[in-house]
Amino acid sequence: MSWKPIGHVSSLFLLGGLSSGRKPCSMYISRQLLASSFPRDPQSTDGVLNARICSGASCVYGSVLCCAVQEGGDELGRAMGSEPASGAGTRRRRERSPEEGLPAVHSRQWAMARRALMTVLLFSLILGGSLLLWGYVFQGCGPAHCETPVCRDLLSLYLASGNTSVAPCTDFFSFACGNTNRTTSSFQALAKENKRRLQRILEAPGSWHLDSGEEKAFQFYSSCMDTGAIEGAGAGPLRQVIEELGGWPVSGDWTPLDFNRTLSLLMSQHGHFPFFRAYLRPLPTPPYTPVIQIDQPEFDVPLKQKQEMNYAQILREYLTYLNRLGTLLGGDPNKVGEHASFSISINSQLYQFLRPPEQQQAQGKLFQMVTIDQLQEMAPAIDWLSCLQATFAPMSLSPSHPVAVHDLEYLKNMSQLVEKQLSKHRDFLQSHMILGLVGTLSPALDSKFQEARRLLSQKLGELTGRPPTPAHPRWMTCVEKTAAFFKPTLAALFVREAFGPSTRSAAMELFTAIKDALIARFQVLPWMDEETRAKVQDKVTQLQVKMGAPEWALKPDPARQEYDDIQLGPSFLQSFLSCVRSRRARIIRSFLQPFPNHRWQVLPWGVNAYYSIPDHVVVFPAGLLQPPFFHPGYPRAVNFGAAGSVMAHELLHIFYQLLFPGGCPACDTHALQGALVCLERHYAAFPLPNGTFFNGSRTFLEDAADMGGLAIALQAYSKRLLWYRGETTLPNLNLSPWQLFFRSYAQVMCRDPSTQDPQDTHSPPTLRIHGPLSNSPAFARHFHCPHGTLMNPSSRCQLW
Structure with missing residues (x-):
């Protein structure tokens, strides 16, 4: 189908993402639609309206592009086929039809009747076309609500954690995270949820077709959970x-x-x-x-x-x-x-x-x-x-x-x-x-020995001021031990359950969009010279990405002979020690085999992404690409704002060296130093809650990655929103797709600021939210923040 610009029409037409299954109306409306709505000059080669994207209009609160369409006079008449004052239409008026020889009276009567008929016809066409366009644009271009179970679960999380009574322009951390007493971070909460998924897998062996090795994993977990037998055996x-x-x-x-x-x-x-x-x-x-x-x-x-x-x-x-x-x-x-x-x-x-x-x-x-x-x-x-x-x-x-x-x-x-x-x-x-x-x-x-260990941890925590090791429920202890001893089996089961082909494909598509935005971002950095641009682009192009799980976990038949040396029983302690020996022997055998290009340093259900310098590989485990950070059925705003910003953050780790003195000798060092000083001052200007610590010299690399990660993810999302249809949002939040993007970014950072480790290389959670978001003009624009408020400062920084 051919697309051409739209001309002036006396209404406002929303130009945003269509709901799924409809044509994209991001900037264009089809030739056929307008041709069916308006008559036109059969000799005209331009049968549709010329488009104008106008600023200042808003069709949906904070929504995507809108077009202020104005009355167009002669241009509208030409587009609709009416007769303008000159040009081709004038020439047509001078051409005589066969009826020109009729008497003048009959000609005047016929002309009056024809004008009346044409007026009625033209009015009908204008009314019908307006109704058609209104239904097509206003009803079709607005973002639909995602009503799927995963979206409803996400909505419940956002409603539970946020505090909408707080103005987002003055304290977005409280707006997004203020209603939850978070003793753990969002990443820790996701790690716990991944362990619960492993628990559900291990407690439903009937749901799987198990080989002998997998049966041992389920048996070990079952014996670990059999506290009655463990207590009975005692010491x-x-x-x-x-x-x-x-x-x-x-x-x-x-x-x-x-x-x-x-x-x-x-x-x-x-x-x-x-x-x-x-x-x-x-x-x-x-x-x-x-x-x-x-x-x-x-x-x-x-x-x-x-x-x-x-x-x-x-x-x-x-x-x-x-x-x-x-x-x-x-x-x-x-x-x-x-x-x-x-x-x-x-x-x-x-x-x-x-x-x-x-x-x-x-x-x-x-x-x-x-x-x-x-x-x-x-x-x-x-x-x-x-x-x-x-x-x-x-x-x-x-x-x-x-x-x-x-x-x-x-x-x-x-x-x-x-x-x-x-x-x-x-x-x-x-x-x-x-x-x-x-x-x-x-x-x-048995529990007597474990209680002795717990009391020691509690007392030492009180004496040293450090939080004691949390007491895990029994199921979590057993999941952790089973995962440690039967990693190949649980990796395959977790990937099969939580990271199927559709999820992997969607995650790779997201990463590709982020990587492309990163390359485009480098092209406009004011402090980077052309030679360095070419080098960093080559480095990004050559980068390998490992997504989900190691190759061996993605195979349909993981090694079935892994656990022949494990003897379970007669007591759980004996099973435990047999697994200790088997795991060590497995590790040694793996190192004796030809060394692969990259060894995974995180479990598939882990939540820590990382960049391997020697292998030039970036790794995103399946456990990270899970709700509430990522899901193929989420609105794109959520995936780009949460998982996308994490991906961009990790990619920027590759280029930390450029920020150190002498790390980019050909760059504009004056401009680079100015950007670094700007970032330091930007973060130092924010107030901190009591009991939190901030050391800009220790956290500046992570601060730079947070700020750049948000900007890159936003750029990738903007491009995706422009070219692809079907954007959705969450019901009952009253957030546009853009606002949902920023809300999802903040959700990743939510945690109780008082739990911040003074030695953490990341800034406190309030700064991880306020620092990058306040540096984004788009945030202030879409949340309508008055100039001079906390989230719309007078100056901003451009480092990445």
């Missing part, structure tokens, strides 16, 4: 594990094994590392090859800050916790207290040996490559080859095998401490390892 399964390690001096017979034999069993069979951690990961620097890395251990409590006011109380609470563990295992209270005090002393000394990561970075030594043989010489108390070989079987290790050590001085001091204690307090050293193992295995033990 019995744990005592059996301790006996296999040689026993415990305070709770029964003790047959001491060789120290390194016990340590090897703890590391390889139980996943417990009392003196150091050893794991297999790619090196953090080129060529990123996988290597065994040895790092400091993980401590239950910080035991170094003796100058702290609550240090003594922290020690007492930790001692109480260890005493409780020993009592639960049937130990003599006096002996338990003595051995628990020794364990605290060991941990405190080990903690003193640590170097802070900041110090290691300042010295330029994130890790040091040594051979196992060299490590044996520097830290001889540990039989490194034996312990590492048992832990990383089936890898074949030798004394010349290289390992990456993150703190060699710590390992030297640790070795000296172990040698000293082995010569004097061998039984106490055994107790230290056993008590640490009990803490590691507490998630697989």
